[in-house]
Amino acid sequence: MPTFGWESIFWFAGLTLLLLPIMYKQLSETASYIIRKGKKEKLIATLAKLSQNRIFKENRALSTVIFWIAFFSCLLMVYGLNTWFPKLMMEAEYGLNSSLGFLIVLQGGAIIGTLIIGRLCDKCGSKKMLVPMYGSGAVALTLLGFGVITLVIYLLVAIAGAATIGAQNIVQAYVSQYYPPTIRSTALGMASGVGRIGGMLGPLLGGFLLSVSLPIHLNFIAFAIPGLIAAAALSMVPLKNAYNNVNDIKEETIKDHVS
CATH class of the missing domain: 1.20.1250.20 (MFS general substrate transporter like domains)
Structure with a gap:
């Protein structure tokens, strides 16, 4: 700051904008956009990478x-x-x-x-x-x-x-x-x-x-x-809904059935 002024901090932070071309290349488009472009294979490949959003399911x-x-x-x-x-x-x-x-x-x-x-x-x-x-x-x-x-x-x-x-x-x-x-x-x-x-x-x-x-x-x-x-x-x-606890209960249930 003493050399380049306070503006230099914001210019330095702005260097991240140089990553925009990489982000544009790597980030997936929305499903509706891909459908409009007729790229069904790309849509299937993208959806295959996504797991079901279950953060509101299974009592969570x-x-x-x-x-x-x-x-x-x-x-x-x-x-x-x-x-x-x-x-x-x-x-x-x-x-x-x-x-x-x-x-x-x-x-x-x-x-x-x-x-x-x-x-x-x-x-x-x-x-x-x-x-x-x-x-x-x-x-x-x-x-x-x-x-x-x-x-x-x-x-x-x-x-x-x-x-x-x-x-x-x-x-x-x-x-x-x-x-x-x-x-x-x-x-x-x-x-x-x-x-x-x-x-x-x-x-x-x-x-x-x-x-x-x-x-x-x-x-x-x-x-x-x-x-x-x-x-x-x-x-x-x-x-009781934590992942480790649920797994422990399942393991105990399986052991009980086996025994």
Whole structure:
């Protein structure tokens, strides 16, 4: 930026447009377009690559919607905090250097939290860890708005990072394990797509909150609420419909018949 100006960042991001010819070549056209062009063989070949979309079938509709809510809420928090966290801390009367330091701690907490909670998820189950993670993140964000000693602030920021950004890393693994292999990419892709809507709204929410000059603790509470929503939603995920559990039940049934 010092050499080429802030515009250079957008020019660099725009280099991805060079991939458009490759995308145009590789991505499939819609079925209706192929039919209009009379390319029935191409349509059959394309449809043969697609597996049946079963994310709403076999008793998974509720789980799918719940995961969408969790992704939406979490990415709203993640992108909102990443964009506005230093400004929020400055509004809480911390200096610019301290506020940027808090952002580093937020990201550091996410990295460490992902590693630690990931191991615990392997032992205790993802749902048992994710629900309290989202809840603790909401509590940490709420307490940040009331101002305590600096050491405690750093601790709360680290917890918030682990319970927002870290939780988003964990919940993606949870979704991929919940669905059968043939539809995992569809389930995770759809949940991530819905989550990106929350990711777009997060920065807008932060900007709106700062523009209306609310008391600082209400700003933090506003970002804590999606964490509570995500925790409540994931607590209702029916474990009996998870792919591993269904397979275990089938195997036990087969063994019973054999014996």
